[in-house]
Amino acid sequence: xxxxxxxxxxxxxxxxxxxxxxxxxxxxxxxxxxxxxxxxxxxxxxxxxxxxxxxxxxxxxxxxxxxxxxxxxxxxxxxxxxxxxxxxxxxxxxxxxxxxxxxxxxxxxxxxxxxxxxxxxxxxxxxxxxxxxxxxxxxxxxxxxxxxxxxxxxxxxxxxxxxxxxxxxxxxxxxxxxxxxx
Numbered sequence: 805x806x807x808x809x810x811x812x813x814x815x816x817x818x819x820x821x822x823x824x825x826x827x828x829x830x831x832x833x834x835x836x837x838x839x840x841x842x843x844x845x846x847x848x849x850x851x852x853x854x855x856x857x858x859x860x861x862x863x864x865x866x867x868x869x870x871x872x873x874x875x876x877x878x879x880x881x882x883x884x885x886x887x888x889x890x891x892x893x894x895x896x897x898x899x900x901x902x903x904x905x906x907x908x909x910x911x912x913x914x915x916x917x918x919x920x921x922x923x924x925x926x927x928x929x930x931x932x933x934x935x936x937x938x939x940x941x942x943x944x945x946x947x948x949x950x951x952x953x954x955x956x957x958x959x960x961x962x963x964x965x966x967x968x969x970x971x972x973x974x975x976x977x978x979x980x981x982x983x984x985x986x
């Protein structure tokens with residue numbers, strides 16, 4: 805898939821997925837968005853299902869690599885690394901990435917392949933963060949529970965609208981993060 809040709813279609817698929825969900829990821833729509841004919845698509849993919857599979861594979865591999873890199877200690881203390889991950893996810897909101905994440909999770913409610921991809925990404929996220937918590941001295945079971953709360957916070961805070969503006973949101977996130985790092 806990294807021949808370059810399929811990547812354009814996969815990226816267009818992600819853009820449409822973020823915009824209109826998996827139902828909107830249709831060959832005609834993507835071809836129109838790319839300004840090309842459908843023939844180019846069929847030279848690269850057998851059908852829409854093959855594109856959707858390629859999208860799930862790219863998302864799963866990309867998320868797994870990203871979380872592995874984000875949780876690597878590289879000489880930092882585990883608590884500092886956890887704090888950095890919280891800041892990454894709470895201060896640098898990426899609306900398109902969040903739209904893709906939510907669309908894939910919605911897709912996973914009715915599709916086994918998407919559900920498997922989401923389960924794999926979630927397992928990787930929880931595993932890597934639990935390893936950081938274990939490095940702080942927590943027992944395995946406690947570290948897993950703390951990692952679960954960590955991700956509930958990471959994703960939950962991104963969905964909440966705080967009425968009193970970005971400054972209040974930052975203060976709430978910082979105070980909440982302190983609780984996760986105690």
